[in-house]
Amino acid sequence: MSDAAQSDAAQSDAAAVDTVELAGKTPDEHQPYEELGLRPDEYERIHTVLGRRPTAAELAMYSVMWSEHCSYKSSKVHLRQFAGTRTDRLLAGIGANAGVVDVGAGLAVTFKVESHNHPSFVEPYQGAATGVGGIVRDILAMGARPLAVLDPLRFGAADAPDTRRVLSGVVAGIGGYGNCLGLPNIGGEVVFDPSYAGNPLVNALCVGALPADRLQQAAATGPGNLVVLVGAKTGRDGIGGVSVLASATFDTGGGWAGSMAGGPAKRPSVQVGDPFTEKVLIECCLELFARDLVVGVQDLGGAGLTCAISETAAAGRAGMRVSLERVPLREASMEPPQVLVSESQERMLLIVAPPAVDEVLAVCRRWGALATVIGDVTDSGRLVVTWHGETVVDVPPASLADEGPVYERPIRRPADLDALAAAGPGSLPRPATGIELRETLVRMAASPNLCDRSWVTEQYDRYVRGDVVLAWPENAGVLRIDEGTERGVALSVDGNGRYCRLDPYTGTQLALAEACRNVAVTGAVPLAVTNCLNFGSPEDPEVMWQFAEACRGLADGCRELGLPVTGGNVSFYNSTGAVAIHPTPVVGVLGLFDDVTRRTPLGFSEEGDTILLLGVTRDEFGGSEWAWVTHGHLGGRPPQVDLRAERLLAEVLVAGSRDGMVDAAHDLSDGGLAQALVEACLRGGAGARIVLPAGADPFVALFSESAGRAVVAVPRSEELRFTEMCDARGLPMTRIGVVDGDSLDVQDAFSISLAELEQAWNATLPRLFGGGPV
Amino acid sequence: MSARIGVVTFPGSLDDVDAHRAVRIAGAEPVALWHGDHDLRGVDAVILPGGFSYGDHLRAGAIARFSPVMREVVDAARRGLPVLGICNGFQVLCEAHLLPGALTRNAGLHFVCRDMWLRVETVRTAWTSGYEPGQEILVPVKHGEGRYVAAAGTLAELEAEERVVFRYARGNPNGSFHDIAGVCDASRRVVGLMPHPEHAVDGLTGPSVDGVALFLSVLTAHV
Amino acid sequence: MPRVVVDVMPKPEILDPQGEAIVSALSTLGVSGVTSVRQGKRFELDVDGDDQTALERARDLADRLLANPVIEDFQVRLDGGPREVGAQ
Amino acid sequence: MPRVVVDVMPKPEILDPQGEAIVSALSTLGVSGVTSVRQGKRFELDVDGDDQTALERARDLADRLLANPVIEDFQVRLDGGPREVGAQ
Numbered sequence A: 001m002s003d004a005a006q007s008d009a010a011q012s013d014a015a016a017v018d019t020v021e022l023a024g025k026t027p028d029e030h031q032p033y034e035e036l037g038l039r040p041d042e043y044e045r046i047h048t049v050l051g052r053r054p055t056a057a058e059l060a061m062y063s064v065m066w067s068e069h070c071s072y073k074s075s076k077v078h079l080r081q082f083a084g085t086r087t088d089r090l091l092a093g094i095g096a097n098a099g100v101v102d103v104g105a106g107l108a109v110t111f112k113v114e115s116h117n118h119p120s121f122v123e124p125y126q127g128a129a130t131g132v133g134g135i136v137r138d139i140l141a142m143g144a145r146p147l148a149v150l151d152p153l154r155f156g157a158a159d160a161p162d163t164r165r166v167l168s169g170v171v172a173g174i175g176g177y178g179n180c181l182g183l184p185n186i187g188g189e190v191v192f193d194p195s196y197a198g199n200p201l202v203n204a205l206c207v208g209a210l211p212a213d214r215l216q217q218a219a220a221t222g223p224g225n226l227v228v229l230v231g232a233k234t235g236r237d238g239i240g241g242v243s244v245l246a247s248a249t250f251d252t253g254g255g256w257a258g259s260m261a262g263g264p265a266k267r268p269s270v271q272v273g274d275p276f277t278e279k280v281l282i283e284c285c286l287e288l289f290a291r292d293l294v295v296g297v298q299d300l301g302g303a304g305l306t307c308a309i310s311e312t313a314a315a316g317r318a319g320m321r322v323s324l325e326r327v328p329l330r331e332a333s334m335e336p337p338q339v340l341v342s343e344s345q346e347r348m349l350l351i352v353a354p355p356a357v358d359e360v361l362a363v364c365r366r367w368g369a370l371a372t373v374i375g376d377v378t379d380s381g382r383l384v385v386t387w388h389g390e391t392v393v394d395v396p397p398a399s400l401a402d403e404g405p406v407y408e409r410p411i412r413r414p415a416d417l418d419a420l421a422a423a424g425p426g427s428l429p430r431p432a433t434g435i436e437l438r439e440t441l442v443r444m445a446a447s448p449n450l451c452d453r454s455w456v457t458e459q460y461d462r463y464v465r466g467d468v469v470l471a472w473p474e475n476a477g478v479l480r481i482d483e484g485t486e487r488g489v490a491l492s493v494d495g496n497g498r499y500c501r502l503d504p505y506t507g508t509q510l511a512l513a514e515a516c517r518n519v520a521v522t523g524a525v526p527l528a529v530t531n532c533l534n535f536g537s538p539e540d541p542e543v544m545w546q547f548a549e550a551c552r553g554l555a556d557g558c559r560e561l562g563l564p565v566t567g568g569n570v571s572f573y574n575s576t577g578a579v580a581i582h583p584t585p586v587v588g589v590l591g592l593f594d595d596v597t598r599r600t601p602l603g604f605s606e607e608g609d610t611i612l613l614l615g616v617t618r619d620e621f622g623g624s625e626w627a628w629v630t631h632g633h634l635g636g637r638p639p640q641v642d643l644r645a646e647r648l649l650a651e652v653l654v655a656g657s658r659d660g661m662v663d664a665a666h667d668l669s670d671g672g673l674a675q676a677l678v679e680a681c682l683r684g685g686a687g688a689r690i691v692l693p694a695g696a697d698p699f700v701a702l703f704s705e706s707a708g709r710a711v712v713a714v715p716r717s718e719e720l721r722f723t724e725m726c727d728a729r730g731l732p733m734t735r736i737g738v739v740d741g742d743s744l745d746v747q748d749a750f751s752i753s754l755a756e757l758e759q760a761w762n763a764t765l766p767r768l769f770g771g772g773p774v
Numbered sequence B: 001m002s003a004r005i006g007v008v009t010f011p012g013s014l015d016d017v018d019a020h021r022a023v024r025i026a027g028a029e030p031v032a033l034w035h036g037d038h039d040l041r042g043v044d045a046v047i048l049p050g051g052f053s054y055g056d057h058l059r060a061g062a063i064a065r066f067s068p069v070m071r072e073v074v075d076a077a078r079r080g081l082p083v084l085g086i087c088n089g090f091q092v093l094c095e096a097h098l099l100p101g102a103l104t105r106n107a108g109l110h111f112v113c114r115d116m117w118l119r120v121e122t123v124r125t126a127w128t129s130g131y132e133p134g135q136e137i138l139v140p141v142k143h144g145e146g147r148y149v150a151a152a153g154t155l156a157e158l159e160a161e162e163r164v165v166f167r168y169a170r171g172n173p174n175g176s177f178h179d180i181a182g183v184c185d186a187s188r189r190v191v192g193l194m195p196h197p198e199h200a201v202d203g204l205t206g207p208s209v210d211g212v213a214l215f216l217s218v219l220t221a222h223v
Numbered sequence C, D: 001m002p003r004v005v006v007d008v009m010p011k012p013e014i015l016d017p018q019g020e021a022i023v024s025a026l027s028t029l030g031v032s033g034v035t036s037v038r039q040g041k042r043f044e045l046d047v048d049g050d051d052q053t054a055l056e057r058a059r060d061l062a063d064r065l066l067a068n069p070v071i072e073d074f075q076v077r078l079d080g081g082p083r084e085v086g087a088q
C-alpha cells in the first residue's frame, strides 16, 4: 500500500469511528454483542451503567473485561475462601498482579502461575512462548526482577498422533522465550493423559525478588500524572484473545476473529512474542523502579490496553484520559476497538509524575525501548478515550475492572462419581513374584509419566544468572536470592488430575501436600502458595462442582498448614470435544532457606549411607500410576491426606537438612517407593540394597502412593541423632537399606543393575519425540 | 592494583552477570562496558558474554558485530588485547572475523543445556595458560546454534597451528566439526568457545569449579 | 528432476521480530533507504515426477510441514518458473 | 517504492540439518517423491530509490548483514523480476 493510500485508509477509518456522541443519537443501533461473547443480560447491564448504548470501542472493552478470563465471573464466589488463608508475611495478595511475600532481611519474593492452554493448542510454539512472556510481566509489574520460571505441562497420551506436534512446539516455545530472556528454568511437570488430547495444559510460573520497600502499585493516582506506554508497538495480534481463546466460543473460532480481527481466516488471531523486546523492557523497568521514577505500573496481558488502563484507573480511584491515536501501531489502519483490545506482547503501562517524565523517556531510549505518553490521570472518576479528538469511550473504570458480572453457577456432584469410586483397584491382578515385581518396576520407570524428562528439560537453560542451586531433575528448584547472606528460596509445582477426577477436594490437597513435600525435602520451609486451576466448562454443573470442591480443598488445606494463597489463575473451558479434562488444579509452593548452602540433593551418592523411609505406607492404589500404566485403570479413592503428618514430615526434613544430618532426600509420589529409589540411584550414580520391612507386602511397599512419605540417605554417623529426632517428634520411620554398589537390590525379590535401569528410564521420550523438525 | 577486565553488555546479553562474578572470583575487577561505548576504559582484557545479543535475530551475533563497542574491541584485539568470547560472544567474534568459521544450528536442532567434558587442547593462549595440557574439565553448554563449521582449509590450518583450544571430550552436543568447542586466533590472545566456563566457578551453582582457571590465566597473560 | 521453491513468509498482520531487528540495526550499519524488512524462509526441494506432480507434492508438503498456516503464508513455484499462489 | 527480494541459502557444502530433518520426516508424513530439501532464508525489503539504486542498496545490505559468506550464498532481485546473482 502506498503512503497516500495508507493515510486515506486511516482517515476514512477515523471518519467512520463510533463516538459517544453518535451512540447517544443512535440508541437503537444493533450491536454484535453476542458474537463478542456477551449475554443479553450483560449487554443490558452495560446500557444501565452507561445510560446509553455503548460505542463500538466500549462494547469491545466490556466484552473482554467481562469475559471469564478477566472477570473471574464464575470463579469469584469460590476464590473468596482464599482470603481466609492470609498471613502477616503477605505484602500483596490476591488481586495484585502477583502475590508478594516478605522473606526477611529487607527482601520480598513474588511468584505466580498462569495458564496459556488454548493458545498453545492452536499454535504451540508461540502460545507457550507468550505464556512465559505474560507471567514474567506480572512479576515485573510488582517491582521485582524475574529470577526463574517453572513450567507444569500436560499433554494427551504420549503416543497419540497430535502429541508430538504440541509437545515439541510447546517445549521449544518455553525454551525459546525463557532462554532468550535469561531466565533459568528450574522445574515443572510433564504429564501425559488422554484427557488432555485436544486441550493441553501449558501453565507457567515465574518467581522474582525485590527489596521489600520497592513494591510497585498498579494504580493510576495523582491527577495530572502521565500515562506512558512502553515496549512493543501495537498490532492486530491476539485481538479478542481472552474472549475467543479462553471461552466457550473457542471451538468455533468465534465472533471476535470474524468481526474484529478481519481477514478471511476464521482462526483466532495468534500472538507472536519477541523475548528480546521483553528482555529490554525488563531491564528498562528495573532501572526506572530503582531510580524511583514511576508512581504506578501495570503489565499488558489479556485484554491488552483495556485491562491496563481500566484496572489502574479503578485502583487509583481517580480518572484517566487516553489519546488513543498516540499509541504506536504496527498497522496504520487499526481502529479504536482493535487498538484497545489488541494483545500484542511486551508492553507495560507506567504512571509517571510530570517532572520525572523526561528522565523516564531517556532511560527507555537508552535501553532502546519505545515509550510514548498516551494520556494522563484526571480527577473525573471517568475513563475517557479519544481518537483524533473524538470521544470514543467514556465509562466509570470500575465498571470494567471490578464490577463485572458475578455468577453463582449451579453445581452438581458428577453422576458417575460413586460408580468410579466403587470400581476400585482392589480387583486388579498384582505382581507377586520377584520376577513380576522387577518387570513392573522397569515398566513403570520407562512409562511416559515416570521416565527421564531430559529430552524436555535439556532444552531449557538452567544456569543463567548464576544463582540456581538446584534445578530439574531435583525435587524442587532452589535459588539463591542474596549472595551476601546466602538466603534462598525453593519452588515446586504439582498437580494430579487423576486423583482430582476421583475426588477433587482430596486431590487438590494431595497436590498441595506434594508441592510442600518437594520443597521441604530440599530443606526449605514452606511459606506460601500459588495455584492455577484448570477445569472444563463452568456452565457444566458437574465441572463447577469439581471446581468448588478443589477451591474448598485448597483453602482448607492452606489454613491447616498455615500457608497463604497469594494468587493464582483460573482456566475454564478446557475440554476435548464435549468431554472436560480431568479437573487439574496445579499448586505451586514457595519455600524459604536462611542458608541455601544447606540444600539437600535428591541423588544417593555416599556409599554406606543408611536409607530411611519416613511416613506410613498403606495399601493405596486408587488413581495410582501403577493402576494406570499396567491396567489402564482409573477408579477407587485417591490416597488419604493427613496434613498434620505432612507438616511433621516437613519439619523433620528441614531440621535434618539444617543440621547436616542428611546427604540426600527424595519425596515419594507417583510410582511410590520403587520410583523414588530408581530416581535417587540414577541421579547420584550409586546403587541401593533394600530390605523391605518384615511382614510388609512387597508390592504395596514398593508401589503404593500413600502421601506424607520420603526417603532419606543419612550418614552412619548421623543415624542415631536422626532417628532419635524422628522418635522424639513422633514421625514413623523405617530403616530400609543402605546406599551401596551399582545396582538396585530388593532382598528376596530382585536385583537390577543401574545400567539397565538407566537404559529403560532414558529411552522413552527420545523414542517418542526424537529429533526432527520442530 | 588488580587487573581490570571489561565485560560487554549488548542489549540481550544474559550471562554478563555471571562473567562479572567469574572475574571477581578470579580476583580481578570487572568493568561494565556498554554496547554503545566508544572506548574500552583502559581495561586489560575484554569478555564478550553469553546471551542473545539483539535477540539473535537474523543470525547469532550478526547484529552485535556492528555495535560501536565492537569497533573498539576489534581494534584493540588487533593490537594484542586478550579477548574471550563465550557462547554468544564466540558467535560475535566469528561474525566480526576475529575468529574463523561460523556457528550454525545444532545438528539435533534443539537448544541443549548439558554439563559437558572438554579437553584443553592447547595451553598456549592468553586464556588457557593456567590449565594442564590435555586436562579434562566439566563445564555446561547451553545453546541452540553452537555447531562449529569452517571450510576444510581453515580447519586444517586450525589443527596444524594448534589453534583448536577446547574439544568436546565425551560426546559432541551439537555436531561441531572435529568436536571443536573453542578456537583462538593466530595471536593466541583472542579465544572463543561455546561452553560456559563462567558457570563453573562456584560449587554451589555449577557442576565444577573448572572454569576459574580461564579467568586466572588471563591475569598472568596481560602483564 | 524438477526443483521446486517454496517461499514462506509471516502473514502481514503477524509480528516479524526478525525483520524489525534488522531494520533497527540499519542505522548502526550506515545503510539508508531500506524502510521495511520481512524475514521468511525459502526451501529448495528436489522432487520426482513431471512439473505438475512435483508442484503438487511440494504444495502438499508446504501446507503440512514447511509452513505454519496459523502465522505464515506460502508460495510454491518451479525454480525459475512463474509465481504460483499457495493454499488459503 | 521497489520491493527487493534477497534469497540466502546455505552453501552446497554446508550440512543443512533442518533440510535433512524434513527429508527424514517425509515418510512419517506419507509424502513421497521429495528427494532433497534445503532450507534458507528469504528477505523482502522495501527500498527507496529507482530499481537500480534499490538493488544496489539491497545487495550491499545482503553482503554485509543478511548473509554470512562463510556458510551462505545469496541472490538479490526485484520482486517478480529476473534472478540476479549476488556476490561471490
Ligand SMILES: Nc1ncnc2c1ncn2[C@@H]1O[C@H](COP(=O)(O)OP(=O)(O)O)[C@@H](O)[C@H]1O
Pocket: A150, A151, A152, A153, A185, A186, A187, A188, A189, A190, A453, A456, A457, A471, A472, A473, A474, A475, A476, A477, A493, A494, A518, A669, A670
Ligand atoms: N516441564 C518441565 N520443565 C522443567 N522441569 C521439569 C519439567 N517436567 C519435569 N521437570 C522436572 O523433572 C523432575 C521430575 O519431575 P517429577 O517426577 O514430576 O517431579 P515430582 O514427582 O518430584 O514432582 C523435577 O525436578 C521436575 O521439576
Ligand SMILES: [Mg+2]
Pocket: A474, A475, A518, A666, A667, A669
Ligand atoms: Mg519429587
